[in-house]
Amino acid sequence: MGIRRLTLAGWGAALGAGATALMSAGMAFAQDKEGMPTDKAIHLQQGFAELKHDAIWFHNIVLMPVITVITLLVLVLLIWIIVRYNKRTNPVPAKFSHNTAIEIAWTLIPVLILVVIAFFSFSLLRKYNDMPTPDVVVKATGYQWYWTYDYPELGVEGVESRLLPEARELDTAHKANVPYLLGVDNELIVPVGKVVQVQVTGYDVIHAFALPAFGLKTDAVPGRLNSTWFKAEKTGIFYGQCSELCGVDHAFMPIAIRVVTPEQFDAYIVKAGGKTKAMLAAEAAAAKIEAEKAAADAAAASSATAASAATDAPAGEAAVSAAAPAVQ
Ligand SMILES: [Cu+2]
Known part of the structure; x- marks a missing residue:
């Protein structure tokens, strides 16, 4: 059983590599035009941004091998059943209707495959979501x-x-x-x-x-x-x-x-x-200087007012409130 499983894994790797090679062949076959679809191409369009490179990797390295192995496995099972269990070669069919071990296997294995796909898929989605600070x-x-x-x-x-x-x-x-x-x-x-x-x-x-x-x-x-x-x-x-x-x-x-x-x-x-951003930054800097100058002028004016108010009515509440901004 161990050898059999190893062989299956080996097949999986070989098929994955084969699928990728087929895609590369498609790339070589059709003269790639950058940034637009290419006649007779079967591969994904070439990427010019990080997210696209990740999406291509996800497709070529994760999804293609998985789907290739599953498709071929189903095809082999179908052919095996057609050839081995037709009416001529198997005239007396088996009468059992359940096999617990097989049912557990065909439930758990797809779940595990989906978990593997989800792991890479969610990582990619998170990358799309976590945008760096935009320029x-x-x-x-x-x-x-x-x-x-x-x-x-x-x-x-x-x-x-x-x-x-x-x-x-x-x-x-x-x-x-x-x-x-x-x-x-x-x-x-x-x-x-x-x-x-x-x-x-x-x-x-x-x-x-x-x-x-x-x-x-x-x-x-x-x-x-x-x-x-x-x-x-x-x-x-x-x-x-x-x-x-x-x-x-x-x-x-x-x-x-x-x-x-x-x-x-x-x-x-x-x-x-x-x-441009540079012009906006320069404008913002100039506006800041202008605002600081205006604030300083206002403070000077208000302290002068407060001083004159203080001479007029030293104990008045108005003088205290007018003097307050100057103190700050
Ligand atoms: Cu539309």
Whole structure:
């Protein structure tokens, strides 16, 4: 029995490796385009953010081997029963209806498999949930059928992002050299290597903000502010699509994120009429100095008033209350 179990474990490992090799072969077969789907590919889209790398690892190393082994086991059992226990080879069927040992095994083993999957799954979910302190906050709102992007902290609002008309049909998209069903007029611009928090909501119906290269998929629910995050590893343009059926033009509201250098991002924000973090910090520092100066002036003025009030009515209550701020 021990040898038999070892052999099964060995098979599991070999099959897992085989499944991963098959995926790599798919990757080699289809010429990968970064940040968008690839013709004839069977693998997950290449990741350019930590969460996506973790999701790919979870899929390739945990889920694929488990599902491959289970599928093959069921297939072998089916073939065995068809061949060994058909009417010809087994004319007198067994009469028993229960086998306690087998029933315990086929209850406990699936439970254990689910616990293993849940462990890795919850670790990944926790990572999605534990967002590092964001460098940039973006609000994405789904409309029927386009997206708008705001940078609430930087004062840029209502950037509308719509599918390019020429990207709507395959032949016009090819002619115009824009990605079919993905090309948009205004992309969401974010800086490379920075933690971007995406606050996601819907204006009319439920949409979903999804972008495979960064492992994003978050529902855009009217009246609710969901949140996800990513840290892009390289500059470039990455495409996703609305992933919640939202009406007749659901297929025509792509998501395009252009990742640029921090300098280019700052330039974009200024051009869009907003203020960069550096400008806001400088303004805040200037405002602080201004406020301190005003407070000092007010204190000086009030102590002068208190002094004159004290000469007029030294024992009056008004003088005491007027003098109080000056003492502080
Ligand atoms: Cu949709």
